[in-house]
Amino acid sequence: MASTLQLNLDGFEYEDVYRASQLPLLDARFDAWLAGRDGALRARYRDYRNGGASVGPEESSLLIAVACELEDFLVAAFGVGESRDGLRAAQERDAVVHAFKREFVKRRIRKQRTQPARDFAELDPLIPSRPDADREWSVARFWADAAQAGNDAQLALLEEWLHAACHSDAGRAATSDWVSLALPQTTDYFKLVPVVAVPGEDAGRVEGAAAPRRRDGFDLTDTRPGLRHAMDQVDYCVYCHDHSGDFCSSGFPAKEGEGFRSNPLEVPLSGCPLEERISEAHVLKRDGYTLGALAMIMLDNPLLPATGHRICNDCMKSCIYQKQDPVNIPEIETRILTDVLGWRWGFELYFTLTQWNPLNRARPYRLPYNGRNTLCVGAGPAGFNLAHHLLQEGFGVVIVDGLKIEPLPPELFDASGRPTKPVEDVKDLYQPLDARTNSGFGGVAEYGITVRWDKNFLTLIRLVLERQPAFRVYGGIRLGGTIMLEDVPALGFDHVTLATGAGRPTVLPVRNNMARGMRQASDFLMALQLTGAAKRDSLANLQVRLPAVVIGGGLTSIDTATEVQAYYIRQVEKVLARWEAVGETRAGLFDAYEQGVLDEFLA
Numbered sequence: 256m257a258s259t260l261q262l263n264l265d266g267f268e269y270e271d272v273y274r275a276s277q278l279p280l281l282d283a284r285f286d287a288w289l290a291g292r293d294g295a296l297r298a299r300y301r302d303y304r305n306g307g308a309s310v311g312p313e314e315s316s317l318l319i320a321v322a323c324e325l326e327d328f329l330v331a332a333f334g335v336g337e338s339r340d341g342l343r344a345a346q347e348r349d350a351v352v353h354a355f356k357r358e359f360v361k362r363r364i365r366k367q368r369t370q371p372a373r374d375f376a377e378l379d380p381l382i383p384s385r386p387d388a389d390r391e392w393s394v395a396r397f398w399a400d401a402a403q404a405g406n407d408a409q410l411a412l413l414e415e416w417l418h419a420a421c422h423s424d425a426g427r428a429a430t431s432d433w434v435s436l437a438l439p440q441t442t443d444y445f446k447l448v449p450v451v452a453v454p455g456e457d458a459g460r461v462e463g464a465a466a467p468r469r470r471d472g473f474d475l476t477d478t479r480p481g482l483r484h485a486m487d488q489v490d491y492c493v494y495c496h497d498h499s500g501d502f503c504s505s506g507f508p509a510k511e512g513e514g515f516r517s518n519p520l521e522v523p524l525s526g527c528p529l530e531e532r533i534s535e536a537h538v539l540k541r542d543g544y545t546l547g548a549l550a551m552i553m554l555d556n557p558l559l560p561a562t563g564h565r566i567c568n569d570c571m572k573s574c575i576y577q578k579q580d581p582v583n584i585p586e587i588e589t590r591i592l593t594d595v596l597g598w599r600w601g602f603e604l605y606f607t608l609t610q611w612n613p614l615n616r617a618r619p620y621r622l623p624y625n626g627r628n629t630l631c632v633g634a635g636p637a638g639f640n641l642a643h644h645l646l647q648e649g650f651g652v653v654i655v656d657g658l659k660i661e662p663l664p665p666e667l668f669d670a671s672g673r674p675t676k677p678v679e680d681v682k683d684l685y686q687p688l689d690a691r692t693n694s695g696f697g698g699v700a701e702y703g704i705t706v707r708w709d710k711n712f713l714t715l716i717r718l719v720l721e722r723q724p725a726f727r728v729y730g731g732i733r734l735g736g737t738i739m740l741e742d743v744p745a746l747g748f749d750h751v752t753l754a755t756g757a758g759r760p761t762v763l764p765v766r767n768n769m770a771r772g773m774r775q776a777s778d779f780l781m782a783l784q785l786t787g788a789a790k791r792d793s794l795a796n797l798q799v800r801l802p803a804v805v806i807g808g809g810l811t812s813i814d815t816a817t818e819v820q821a822y823y824i825r826q827v828e829k830v831l832a833r834w835e836a837v838g839e840t841r842a843g844l845f846d847a848y849e850q851g852v853l854d855e856f857l858a
């Protein structure tokens with residue numbers, strides 16, 4: 256981790272990002288930059304900032320233009336041109352793959368053909384591979400060269416190859432992970448997850464149609480698709496903001512009357528609850544302005560590490576593609592975030608935009624502390640988002656949570672006593688989930704989500720908050736227990752906000768629900784996440800035996816079904832390791848039931 260970050264800005268140091276009184280200077284530097292680059296754009300922007308009426312497509316086009324300039328300004332200020340250019344080059348290089356899909360595959364695959372005269376094994380070697388490229392890129396390049404040269408014979412060969420690739424087992428196997436051959440499928444709302452009957456089962460049991468994914472342990476199970484996959488989705492979007500048709504953001508209007516349309520599952524299509532400017536961000540990402548796209552998303556959703564892939568999909572449900580696969584917006588959003596975070600000083604760029612975002616004319620930069628303090632009860636997504644917005648308005652915020660909250664690692668702190676040491680490589684903030692200590696910060700995002708989601712994102716959000724002088728967070732404090740509501744004014748608070756979740760933990764009215772062998776699924780998942788029972792060095796007491804019957808078909812039950820299988824293996828491995836270390840000396844201490852369980856685990 257580097258200790259210094261020199262900004263290429265006249266009179267504005269990196270440390271000034273933490274000083275609300277200095278943020279207007281950063282805003283002024285950008286204004287001067289804009290004036291020097293495009294006087295007409297700057298004039299439009301000033302009018303907009305000063306409250307000029309601008310809505311719909313006109314506002315979108317202005318914000319996109321300013322976001323491009325903002326990216327150039329920040330890239331120059333942080334000296335990260337190399338990182339930006341590297342990402343752009345990777346996007347540009349893959350453009351041929353997306354063009355191949357758009358202009359050849361989609362058009363030719365619809366042509367009805369009888370079985371290809373030659374099979375895939377014979378055709379495939381006729382399309383040359385390039386030594387410096389993967390097979391999909393090589394085939395796309397072959398198409399681009401043939402199309403450019405007007406070589407009809409090569410295009411006919413490629414069409415024959417395409418049909419063999421899509422309509423033969425060998426072809427499908429060889430191209431199974433190609434984005435260029437993955438075409439949108441019709442949506443069957445009553446079969447959203449394709450299933451097949453388990454062979455030889457009379458009871459009607461079904462299983463997923465896709466090949467099972469192997470799971471071992473508790474490291475991140477979904478490392479997210481790569482850049483090519485995300486750009487395939489960007490290319491699939493039709494950028495509806497230019498006619499105010501971006502229902503992913505605003506919701507799908509009902510045909511008659513007011514309100515939103517519902518899908519066949521009777522889910523109202525209300526779009527993104529934050530009305531994030533999705534379409535505008537996609538245009539910026541398409542054009543190589545990833546940092547500009549991030550700023551566009553952050554205009555409405557500054558704490559986006561807690562949204563996106565594996566978290567929310569209201570936007571997807573409201574996409575204009577209602578009869579076929581929608582655009583995978585959450586995947587794109589998280590890709591935009593992680594692409595910028597992956598740059599040198601990427602986290603600092605993200606952090607800077609949480610403190611100053613000139614696209615946000617309502618609150619372009621954080622206001623200085625106004626002397627008013629809020630006690631925010633609950634450190635979950637509601638609490639930390641509320642805290643961020645209150646801090647932006649100049650309030651002091653203290654979050655308390657009933658859970659123990661672990662301190663941030665000491666390496667993040669500098670002489671100021673706050674975690675403001677600049678982070679050059681975001682990977683320094685990440686830990687393998689299998690070994691990560693549950694920090695207690697993040698509420699349901701920490702203890703209610705399995706390792707399908709990268710909980711390192713919670714560290715980013717916490718760091719954004721804890722870097723700000725008017726913020727504190729304390730664990731092990733319950734309102735109504737540790738402190739009482741009537742004591743709050745005497746502690747120096749002007750206001751209390753409750754962000755403790757939608758309801759109390761559910762206790763199902765089932766007789767004998769505490770009997771040995773019974774467990775509520777939510778209780779199991781919380782115990783697993785909060786105690787760290789799955790960690791090899793944890794002594795937490797959480798015992799499960801298989802087979803387990805999980806009752807229910809919702810998210811909690813699916814999580815329980817996956818986690819109980821993974822945990823059982825880890826539990827047996829831990830028992831074996833401990834038995835081998837101390838077992839013999841403990842023999843005879845167990846009763847018959849315990850001995851039976853031990854024998855079962857050691858068998």
Ligand code: SF4
Pocket residue numbers: 491492493494495496500501502503504533534573574575576582584
């Ligand atoms: S995600 Fe869907 S609704 Fe949104 S802009 Fe793209 S195509 Fe249109």
